Amino acid sequence: SDRKYDPYRPTNFDQITKDAKDFCQELMPKPEEETRKLALLQRLSDIAVEVFGEAEVLPFGSSGNGLALANADMDVCVFLNPKEGSEEVSPVEFVERIGDRLEEDPDFENILQLKRARVPIVKLNHVNGIACDIGYQNDLAIWNTRLLRAYCRVDERVRDIVVIIKIWAKRRKINNPYTGSLSSYAYVLLVIHVLQRQGVLPNLQTIVAGNGKVPFWDCQGFNRYFFEDIPNLAHYWQPTPESQRQSIGELLYEFFRYYASEFRYANHVISIRSGGLLTKEAKEWTKDHTQPPPQQQQQPQQQQLPPLSEAPADDTELAQSAPAADSKPVVKNRYLFCIEDPFELNHNVGRPVDRYSLFTIRGEFMRAAKILSRKGDGVIGRLCVERE
Numbered sequence: 001s002d003r004k005y006d007p008y009r010p011t012n013f014d015q016i017t018k019d020a021k022d023f024c025q026e027l028m029p030k031p032e033e034e035t036r037k038l039a040l041l042q043r044l045s046d047i048a049v050e051v052f053g054e055a056e057v058l059p060f061g062s063s064g065n066g067l068a069l070a071n072a073d074m075d076v077c078v079f080l081n082p083k084e085g086s087e088e089v090s091p092v093e094f095v096e097r098i099g100d101r102l103e104e105d106p107d108f109e110n111i112l113q114l115k116r117a118r119v120p121i122v123k124l125n126h127v128n129g130i131a132c133d134i135g136y137q138n139d140l141a142i143w144n145t146r147l148l149r150a151y152c153r154v155d156e157r158v159r160d161i162v163v164i165i166k167i168w169a170k171r172r173k174i175n176n177p178y179t180g181s182l183s184s185y186a187y188v189l190l191v192i193h194v195l196q197r198q199g200v201l202p203n204l205q206t207i208v209a210g211n212g213k214v215p216f217w218d219c220q221g222f223n224r225y226f227f228e229d230i231p232n233l234a235h236y237w238q239p240t241p242e243s244q245r246q247s248i249g250e251l252l253y254e255f256f257r258y259y260a261s262e263f264r265y266a267n268h269v270i271s272i273r274s275g276g277l278l279t280k281e282a283k284e285w286t287k288d289h290t291q292p293p294p295q296q297q298q299q300p301q302q303q304q305l306p307p308l309s310e311a312p313a314d315d316t317e318l319a320q321s322a323p324a325a326d327s328k329p330v331v332k333n334r335y336l337f338c339i340e341d342p343f344e345l346n347h348n349v350g351r352p353v354d355r356y357s358l359f360t361i362r363g364e365f366m367r368a369a370k371i372l373s374r375k376g377d378g379v380i381g382r383l384c385v386e387r388e
């Protein structure tokens with residue numbers, strides 16, 4: 001092939017692959033954990049019905065897409081169906097009402113009402129050991145969870161690679177959007193991008209049954225269409241023979257190599273919905289800028305802040321507006337690491353990344369690529385050594 005000469009390219013991919021598979025096995029949640037999550041889901045659903053009448057509670061994120069690690073949080077989203085003519089419940093009101101109800105319940109602890117987040121949520125711990133984020137009417141989150149799950153179903157290597165990347169990012173402390181690094185969701189998008197480049201994954205957002213035109217399925221103004229009938233995908237798309245031969249070890253190395261030395265952070269935008277790269281210019285993602293927060297400009301100042309380590313996914317504006325408590329809160333969009341959301345095309349999932357954290361994250365990609373090039377076993381263990 002036309003692969004460029006790479007002095008770091010490992011020679012022991014079989015060993016890395018075996019290590020990776022063993023490692024994933026250990027990190028899988030046990031069935032007992034699934035049972036506790038289901039019980040909590042049912043409980044929250046009963047409470048939502050009690051507070052709001054008609055309500056539906058759906059899991060999303062790793063509890064909905066099959067990408068959960070052992071002891072992962074559970075993300076759920078509540079949908080209400082207000083009767084014709086009755087008042088809509090605003091996100092802030094939702095957080096208050098369900099938050100207050102949970103406060104009275106001894107089975108729930110550490111309840112935080114995050115009303116100012118880009119997406120308002122309630123965070124809590126259940127006595128059965130599960131930590132949970134409760135969101136509200138977030139259709140796009142449900143759809144992007146389903147998109148990720150569909151990609152996992154295309155090829156069984158996806159799950160293993162994602163699980164290793166997630167654990168690596170957590171152990172290396174670059175998985176916290178609240179402190180300038182990336183959410184797990186962002187890392188999954190990074191993995192999908194590399195696998196699309198390698199021919200392991202298709203672009204599900206442009207495949208249409210019967211090869212027709214891509215339809216527009218509206219969801220909050222964005223197109224949520226994607227090809228979800230994975231058992232019939234082979235009629236429309238086949239992986240390249242070379243991509244089928246690539247082991248998990250090779251693909252992991254390719255992931256780190258690509259983000260360590262090939263991806264051009266200054267110019268490019270990762271875009272899984274277009275199956276490749278876009279330029280920052282084309283998206284007009286060139287200048288960092290500020291804008292008013294989406295809602296709730298004047299919040300009471302006793303707003304609780306979560307401890308830094310427990311920040312919710314994508315809660316960056318909370319972090320950025322909080323210190324300037326006496327001035328008007330502003331949201332800062334950064335375009336240093338550009339990762340286009342597959343549906344919400346104007347949303348940079350890499351928005352929390354600043355100059356300093358970008359340097360740290362890129363350093364970690366380089367470290368990882370180098371570690372994989374070294375001989376010996378236990379490579380994945382060394383890769384995922386806890387930082388500090």
Ligand code: ATP
Pocket residue numbers: 060061062063067068069072073075140141142144145166183184185186313314341347349
């Ligand atoms: P973990 O196991 O680490 O909790 P996860 O797979 O649940 O990982 P999260 O980063 O917690 O991933 O994200 C959960 C869900 O929240 C995602 O599937 C997505 O729907 C939504 N989400 C998270 N971050 C963002 C973001 N920056 N932009 C849009 N949606 C996001």
Ligand code: MG
Pocket residue numbers: 061062063073074075
């Ligand atoms: Mg999660």
